[in-house]
Amino acid sequence: MNEFVEIIGNVPWWGWLLIFLLLVAISDVFFNKKHTIMHNFPVVGHMRYFLESIGPEIRQYLVANNREELPFNRRERGWIYASAKNQNNYEGFGTDQDIFSTHYIFINNALLPYKLPEDHPNNKNSGLIPCAKVMGAWNNRKRPFRPASVINVSAMSYGSLSAKAIESLNEGCKLSGAFHNTGEGGLSPYHQKGADLVFQIGTGYFGVRDEQGNFSMKKLVEMVKNNSQIRAIELKLSQGAKPGKGGVLPAAKISKEISEIRGVPMHKDVISPPYHSTFNTIEEMVDFVEEIARATGLPTGIKSAVGQLKDWKTLAKIMQEKDYGPDFISIDGGEGGTGAAPPSFADHVSLPWIYAFTDVYKIFQKYQLTERIVFIASGRLGFPAKAAMAFALGADCINVAREAMMSVGCIQAQSCHTNTCPTGVATQNKWLQAGINVKDKAMRTNFYFVKFRKELLEISHSAGHEHPCQFDTDDVDINLSDKNLAKTLATTFSYHKDEVNFNSVKELVECPHLGGNLNLESLQKTEKAID
Template sequence: MTSALLVIFLIILPILTAVFLYFYDRMQKQHAILRNYPILGRVRYIFEKTGPELRQYLFDDDNDGKPFNREEYLRMVLPGKYLNSIIGFGSKRDFQESGYYIRNAMFTKQNEEMRVDNADLVNTKRYIMDEDNLFSRREHLEDVPTLPWLLPEEDAVVIGPDCEHPFRVRGLLGQSAMSYGALGDHAITALSKGIGLTPGSWMNTGEGGLSPYHLEGGADLIAQIGSGLFGYRTEEGEFSVERLLEKAALPQVKAFELKLAQGAKMRGGHVEGEKVTPEIAAIRNVVPYTTINSPNRFHQFDDYPSLFDFIDEIRGHAGKPVGIKIVVGGKEDAEELASYMQQTGKGPDFISLDGAEGGSGATYQDLADSVGLPLHSSLVLLDDALRKYGVRERVKIISSGKITTPDKAAIALAIGADLVQSARSFMISVGCIMAHRCHTNDCPAGVATTDKKLQEGLVIDEKKYRVANYILTMREGLFRMASAAGLDSPTKFERHHVIYKDERGRVFPVE
């Protein structure tokens, strides 16, 4: 009897639920589709809600999808997990489309001919696959001493050589700006420890200020100062020299960067109030649980003379290199910057150049889609302008904007960059699944969230090795690309090593 009642209940309950929803939706006045088609409307909204996940995992081709398709995503995940970037059978690139290519040499370089320092191995871990079937998957971590792929000391890229404390870089690849607050403490700590395992690279603190988690792993740091002056402000919001000196005294802090703009947002940053915990508020010197909107620009300057004076002030107090992060809007902007550097003999020690394709945890669609120039175009304009006005040797260019693989990094170096950096590839190496929830504090991977429960899923002592492995495979790949081009070092890439092929098969030099 009990079983029969249970069966009846299970049959009647869905019917009663459907009847209730039918009349409820017919009476509500907010959604026209639900009012006119109550049941079908519910089905429509279910498909609409689950559509992005269905497309990402089931329906999109490996080379479809934005901002990164599945093929690009795997090229960031797999090297970090398995310390391997070898593929089988062939490339999935559409060679009919237009794009950039590295010019291969008739006579390539042998491994022993490369200018590389592989003396001190990096102790990391990688996964070994034991079983990979449809319904079972087993793998284990294995210790593996790995080549560091560092530039020799004499080939190091030196930022601010005339500063009291120059920044010598031997890894060519670094982590672009990501703040504590935009990312949780587990993610920042894993990134810091992973980068710390691979000396020669660096991490940028982002405009949210220097946190204990950035310092945790011993990584070299570029301390970013945004228009909100978070971590470098008084309670009234003015610039604080005392707080600057506190950071400058730390040996890990190698340089400072003034953020004028970034690719996805030509304005100040945004952090929802629920992400501003008391700890984050203390680091930024703001009120806890209050939504933060940085000013669109610094109050301290509004033209090149006042910008360069502010750079000099910071450099004078800190004794360390000072750079600017910009997005180029046109040839005139690049030339105006270079011209003023020539006239005054002043200016930044480095320029972090972000392309319009750069990412952000939270921004506006219109800014992300249509403001600023993409990296390749702006990189050529900036490099040309600095050379035209004779100041290129004074300033290093660090380029960013979807530089996620060795070939993309090599192309950026050839077009005009001295160093390259990336943010989203580091997020992906630490666990990001591209859920597009960065701005909600509900990141399912525990990366872009300060929610303690969600962060429990991100195990620092596992993810740090993925970060280290991603860096190591990128470095090795850069040397591999250089040897294929007949060069003994990736620092020797120049524009003539890159060609551009259009959709009709015509090839052009990069000018």
């Protein structure tokens, strides 16, 4: 026995390594029935799967150049991170973009830019840009709402994002004056840190459902009554990543807190169907929107990705005939998506935002309805130049989702659906969330929004406008192809945006329906910190 122990003790480290590799090889050849590569190439085959597993990280940090990655390239992410950290977000030595590529946009600057009068509000707060339209004004809602910011947080539920991420976004929205869409997962305590809220109702009716899972108007009215920060209701018809597809919340993920927030039982899978149970036709949907608005007194709108245009024509016709309907419409592009979706849906179902929005806007323009609707644009638009393009096409507000996630630390690991998000943003894992400092991330959200608006305002001024709402389809050119070169948005999409009823930013700031969370003192402090 002692001799055996002595032999074992004399085996060098590389000897143990050879023994280990031999055992792995034996296991691969005789016992591996699933992986052909590891069976045919024992030991070495493991390297193939290891390299495949870290492939995204290798491409992101070592292989891909600044403009290659999708959905957001390194330059785009870098601008968001620098803005959120209040660092220098400029670039030197000119653009490295291919300015002749298809769909590249050019903002047409004026010979003389807009000059701010001495008493103009933007002289003190350059990141102050309220929405030019009021939600619910046309339909005479009891509590109309003018968003205090033209850039806001899109729908992301507690459950899809972590508690600390939601709390950080909400506190950041409060500081910057932006509103925060709750997503369809119900109203959580983490959404209630002071920001204006748009409460979203999905097909599962989470938070406003009865014991049978049906929509409860009584619960919705009670929620609105008890939470004055809810300023509008959004009925979600579909989202860009997976329109027309439902979802499943596994029983294993339903904690006691999520059960109470969503109004769902524990220990049982919860299914969100692809359709609503409260209505079957577009006309019934319009009536349902009106019922919610009248019962709550709040502006009520819809969110949808865009596909078949005949449905939108039907909606516009019904709204014209009934003289009521959604107060706002959120158009989600097919390139959007903060969670998980089958590749067939994420890649191919629903139109990209620019095609979707222009098609829908022209329909409502034909029926003379654009004045009564606040158009919200969503789909990778979280950058000043893209936002200017969206305003030129007719958008009144921009909602950002993934860009907002990046402002609180998201690194585009694309593991949102695995519950293993390394930054703690899109996971319910308590350990991974522990690294999020809510106060710090809230300030980063604030800086991102204020810097975004400040740069958007500067672009607007360079084009001779006081406010982004004054952009028109003649103010932006877009590359179509090598033969057509660049043409204006007006020529490309065959319409001119309807003029928005706008007089001055000062008038917007003094509006009695302006967002309740607008904190001018906070914006002034942010302005000083940026300067």
